[in-house]
Amino acid sequence: MMSRNPDQYGNGWPRMKTFGLAVAVIVVSACAVAVADQITLKTGDVLIGEVTERSDDHVRLEHPVLGSLAIPAEQVASVAVDATGQAPVVESPAGQVEAAQVGDKAESSAKPQAARTPKRRLLFAGWDASLEIGINGSQGNSETLNARVAFNAAKEDDLHRWKIAASYHTATSGGDATRNESMAGLTKDWLLPGSLWFYFAAGRIDIDEFESWDFRLSGTGGIGLELVNRGDLEARVRAGLGGRAEFGGDADDKIKPEASLGGELVWQINDRQQLSISSTVYPELAELGELRITLAVDWQLKIDQADDISLKVGLKNEYESGTEGDAEHNDLKYYLMLLHGF
Incomplete structure (x- = not known):
């Protein structure tokens, strides 16, 4: 990935945008009170x-x-x-x-076990949602601070499957910012009852203070195939056409057509562990040989069944074939997060 000096474009402006997105994510998540x-x-x-x-x-x-x-x-x-x-x-x-009257219990032919009192959810009712937070730092010869917050939500019925993801990541070393980025994405699948095929559309916005661009918009749409869809394992592949556009900084503000070919796997190892892997290749259509590759691997361990709290370890990487100067081709991030589902 190509890097640049944030002072060249003003420190405050991109940081305010990423901070605003992070606040929005936290507000939306905080409003979603558990209901059932x-x-x-x-x-x-x-x-x-x-x-x-x-x-x-x-x-x-x-x-x-x-x-x-x-x-x-x-x-x-x-x-x-x-x-x-x-x-x-x-x-x-x-x-x-x-x-049911307040304080009464639903009549049953067997003695019911105690259950937590459900609370009404204001937003994302009927969604499987989670809030993730991870913070670490050190102080000695130099001070470092690394913070990441993420929000994810998913919903599926017989005809539709939705997935929402948003995150904010900031890091400092010796008082200087070394990472300041955020993203928000939406994926919508149109399911075909009785068929393994489905249609999809996906869009995403990235804001990064340490890239050669300020904003990146990307989107794709096409067809997908369910390879496995059972209780403990889901696997599917997707292929489509779309493009991306980068704005601000050294970006050329041009739309670059891309194809997309990807796959995703979710394995419910047992009632406490889950492994998910996804990867997508985006070859450029206008410049043959140029491409992007994204990879995400996450492992979750349920540490509190009652309150739906999990430990999450993962990594994300984006490879770009076209870089300038000494810029790295890979942008690798790894993290340890505490996840609260609701």
């Missing part, structure tokens, strides 16, 4: 998540850890749905409905 519906099984177990479908045969629950669960109706003792923020409505399999 509650299913009590005849065994006495209680499942908390979002009820997305109910029929005579089954009840479908989106669980923050286990994913989408189709529970046979004969195994369900009661369903408590908190759709209005008021007292939940409790339904039995026989179809009897009654309003």
